[in-house]
Amino acid sequence: xVTNSSVERGPTRPEPRSLARRALVLGTALLLAGAGVTAxxxxxxxxxxxxxxxxxxxxxxxxAVAANHLGESQYASTLNAEFNSVTPENEMxxxxxxxxxxxxxxxxxxxxxxxxxxxxxxxxxxxxxxHSQLPGWVGGLxxxxxxSAMNNHINQVMxxxxxxxxxxxxxxxxxxxxxxxxxxxxPFQDKLGDGFIEEAFRTARAADPAAKLCYNDxxxxxxxxxxxxxxxxxRDFKARGVPIDCVGFQSHFNSASxxxxxxxxxxxxxxDLGVDVQITELDIEGSGSSQAASYGNVVNACLAVxxxxxxxxxxxxDKYSWRASGTPLLFDGNYSKKPAYDAVLTALGGSGGGGGGGGxxxxxVSYSKAEEWSDRFNGRVTVTAGNAPISTWTVSVTxxxxxxxSATWNGSPTWDSSGNVMTxxxxxxxxxxxxxxxxxxxxxxxxxxxxxxxxxxxxxx
Numbered sequence: 497x498v499t500n501s502s503v504e505r506g507p508t509r510p511e512p513r514s515l516a517r518r519a520l521v522l523g524t525a526l527l528l529a530g531a532g533v534t535a536x537x538x539x540x541x542x543x544x545x546x547x548x549x550x551x552x553x554x555x556x557x558x559x560a561v562a563a564n565h566l567g568e569s570q571y572a573s574t575l576n577a578e579f580n581s582v583t584p585e586n587e588m589x590x591x592x593x594x595x596x597x598x599x600x601x602x603x604x605x606x607x608x609x610x611x612x613x614x615x616x617x618x619x620x621x622x623x624x625x626x627h628s629q630l631p632g633w634v635g636g637l638x639x640x641x642x643x644s645a646m647n648n649h650i651n652q653v654m655x656x657x658x659x660x661x662x663x664x665x666x667x668x669x670x671x672x673x674x675x676x677x678x679x680x681x682x683p684f685q686d687k688l689g690d691g692f693i694e695e696a697f698r699t700a701r702a703a704d705p706a707a708k709l710c711y712n713d714x715x716x717x718x719x720x721x722x723x724x725x726x727x728x729x730x731r732d733f734k735a736r737g738v739p740i741d742c743v744g745f746q747s748h749f750n751s752a753s754x755x756x757x758x759x760x761x762x763x764x765x766x767x768d769l770g771v772d773v774q775i776t777e778l779d780i781e782g783s784g785s786s787q788a789a790s791y792g793n794v795v796n797a798c799l800a801v802x803x804x805x806x807x808x809x810x811x812x813x814d815k816y817s818w819r820a821s822g823t824p825l826l827f828d829g830n831y832s833k834k835p836a837y838d839a840v841l842t843a844l845g846g847s848g849g850g851g852g853g854g855g856x857x858x859x860x861v862s863y864s865k866a867e868e869w870s871d872r873f874n875g876r877v878t879v880t881a882g883n884a885p886i887s888t889w890t891v892s893v894t895x896x897x898x899x900x901x902s903a904t905w906n907g908s909p910t911w912d913s914s915g916n917v918m919t920x921x922x923x924x925x926x927x928x929x930x931x932x933x934x935x936x937x938x939x940x941x942x943x944x945x946x947x948x949x950x951x952x953x954x955x956x957x
Contacts, residue, residue, distance in 0.1 A: 591630060592605065624700065625649075710774065727765065727766060744776035745775055750780070791950075875939075885927070
């Protein structure tokens with residue numbers, strides 16, 4: 497399986513969204529927060545879509561959108577129901593909007609922006625300056641003409657969308673992979689030198705002072721030579737007053753390149769520089785509980801960093817993904833919600849996912865960490881009936897290897913073949929009146945990993 501470092505993304509293979517929760521009493525909400533509750537139960541109606549649940553957490557949850565799929569009813573309805581931010585997959589790239597020098601065409605990109613604006617979604621602009629998907633005429637220019645063309649391109653595109661774009665990926669993928677931390681060879685780097693990135697950001701600020709200006713890259717999700725190089729550039733920019741507001745982490749993962757253990761720490765160190773951080777192109781190859789756990793870990797990492805302002809998954813449905821064979825998204829090819837969808841919605845504090853596990857809106861779940869020791873911690877899951885009584889319930893709990901659940905109480909567990917996914921059923925506590933709650937608990941052996949478990953949606957009857 498190819499890793500991100502070896503993938504070249506062309507026009508048909510893209511690279512890789514406020515509802516306020518209504519707590520009954522503010523004091524109760526503060527008490528629950530102090531106890532580490534990650535998803536409120538029964539006292540308020542939890543959000544039932546990704547965008548709404550993220551908004552309750554002060555974030556957006558978006559997706560990449562292709563204009564040529566907007567006419568497909570299931571595509572559009574899923575987009576409209578679930579997301580509150582969009583990123584054009586290819587429609588704003590240089591070859592799409594300025595294939596001939598000085599001649600601009602915005603039709604497909606306008607279609608996406610207009611669709612988003614008509615439904616109250618925000619838009620991320622992607623991307624202004626990138627070594628790939630460049631029309632041939634750009635690389636043939638000398639240094640002086642290239643500088644003029646780059647600045648004109650930024651000005652024309654940003655001014656066309658002025659006031660309509662929340663954040664722009666001003667420069668994309670300007671650093672090499674590997675251990676050198678060097679800049680990537682490109683027409684811009686080779687002819688304009690290191691200063692082209694700073695110049696692009698200064699030009700972008702003047703073109704639309706209200707838009708957030710981001711640097712975006714891949715394989716920078718953990719702390720490594722490449723992310724260190726980007727970190728040093730951002731630190732230098734902030735120290736010298738170069739306008740940069742955010743850093744995008746593409747976050748394309750698979751079994752060969754999983755979610756790094758220092759993912760959260762890496763996001764935090766960039767945020768500590770005084771920039772927002774955004775997960776911009778998230779997709780995770782795989783299926784079932786392992787994919788769900790990875791998605792949950794990414795969302796929890798973003799929620800743990802106050803300046804992580806949102807998450808964008810790179811596509812609506814697996815069938816249109818640039819990595820379709822790896823089934824990396826939250827909706828399968830039939831637009832059914834996958835276990836990964838349930839994990840994301842639960843991590844965001846929502847309920848009623850009803851994804852691959854056959855969930856139901858008849859109950860909701862919340863998790864809180866209880867006692868903790870150096871080698872283990874206790875978790876508690878609260879199950880709350882919805883607007884009607886229930887007679888039984890089922891909840892899945894996924895831990896991240898090498899964690900293991902060593903003990904449980906107040907429920908009857910079963911396990912999948914990996915030993916990482918526990919399905920809990922009632923042990924004399926299945927019948928609940930409308931709005932009533934019960935709970936079960938378990939002990940997690942850390943084995944070096946303190947990550948919170950990921951809950952699946954609650955199934956009730």
